[in-house]
Amino acid sequence: MMRRRTTLLTGCTALALALGATACGGGPVSAGGGDKALGGQTVTVAGVWSGSEQKNFQKVLDAFTEKTGAKTQFVSTGDNVSTVVGSKIEGGNAPDVVMVPQVGVLNQFARKGWLKPLSTAAQQTIDAGYAPVWKKYGSVDGTLYGLYFKAAHKSTVWYSPDALAQAGVKPPKTYDELLKAGHTVSDSGLAAFAVAGQDGWTLTDWFENIYLSEAGPEKYDALAAHKLKWTDPTVVKALTTLGKLFKDKQLIAGGRNGALNTDFPGSVEKVFGPKPQAGMVYEGDFVAGVAHDQYGKAIGKDADFFPFPAVGGGTAPVVSGGDAAVVLKDGKNAGAGMKLVEYLATPEAAAVWAKAGGFLSPNRKLSLSAYGDDVTRATAKSLVGAGDSVRFDMSDQAPAAFGGTKGAGEWKLLQDFLRDPSDAKGTAAKLEAAAAKAYRN
Secondary structure: OOOOOOOOOOOOOHHHHHHHHHEEEOOOOOOOOOOOOOOOOEEEEEEOOOHHHHHHHHHHHHHHHHHHOOEEEEEEOOOOHHHHHHHHHHOOOOOOEEEEOOHHHHHHHHHOOOEEOOOHHHHHHHHHHOOHHHHHHOEEOOEEOOEEEEEEEOOEEEEOHHHHHHHOOOOOOEHHHHHHHHHHHHHOOOEEEOOOOOOHHHHHHHHHHHHHHHHOHHHHHHHHOOOOOOOOHHHHHHHHHHHHHHHOOOOEOOHHHHHHOOOHHHHHHHHHOOOOOEEEEEOOOOHHHHHHHHHOOOEOOOEEEEEOOEOOOOOOOOEEEEEEEEEEOOOOOHHHHHHHHHHHOOHHHHHHHHHHOOOOOOOOOOOHHHOOOHHHHHHHHHHHHOHHHOEEOHHHHOOHHHHOOOOOHHHHHHHHHHHOOOOHHHHHHHHHHHHHHHHOO
């Protein structure tokens, strides 16, 4: 549902012992359909998903069983996919396929020599259905290892249509218009935004959207790779732009202290819960799942979104995240695992989860009609339509010590900046010091 983080490998632990309790067997081999070429084999798949996400992915795995005869077993790793998979490999019990939620982890697995390059058949299907940028994020040193099966659209601002209508506000097209609209909403009695400052990752997403739009994709790529220092004037400028929001007590529900005590689910509750405190919440398309599942909101009627607006004369940003399927060399049924990845690359596989809901595919061959509602169709159209201008979440590309650790690195420093947004230059210097240490350059 919400964005998950993983911790980069810090040595193998006893977590592997817990896997027996988290493994969920796939459906039995069905009698009909497919050529059953993989009958008798079991493909083990590890990933962070649990709850409804795991249930819906199991529907995809069951469709693979129906098609090929292979059984499946899903292992829910929790957030520590990297550590758990490392433990399994060390213990001689590697899964066949891993759904990797971070570019940084995919890179790490490849550099450790754990991954099989994707088959020619998988590559041909990806070439036909995906914008080249997705192939880039699945590749390490020019070799394709990962297939992005599930994506997140992280440039969506969610709002209560009633709150905006009451204030007489229409969805804004620019960041300045967004702040102006926020003031109009707050004048009508509700705060403009619920900000989930208790979760540092949400603040990285705010920064990334502003930076991509204001500084452009080339600078974004350079900063993501730490080829550009965080002390660069473009970073200071983006922090200053973000600081305009953070400084304005009228705009944030509960003010800065309220934001620092609000986690992601709490931020959605402040807009769509029984006692609304704000009109808008910025986060990815997964906000819709919380608004619908937790608070019974009809998506498109009681909860809607507009694209994150363009900043400083730039183009409106499209930032994404996603889960990539990779095949481990040490898996006992890696061959059957590769067949699963070949299947996941098809629109047929994506359509299974699209029908179930809570899913976006970067596969442009998947018909928009496969999605169950107009709002999801609109987010999918925006994601696929962005083509090569899509940029993967920057903090997910970074070493976890900088971009993915609670109470450290970028998460903590942006929380500090929310607490006191008066010194953008000083914050940039602290970010650079933390980045240099994590990237070791």
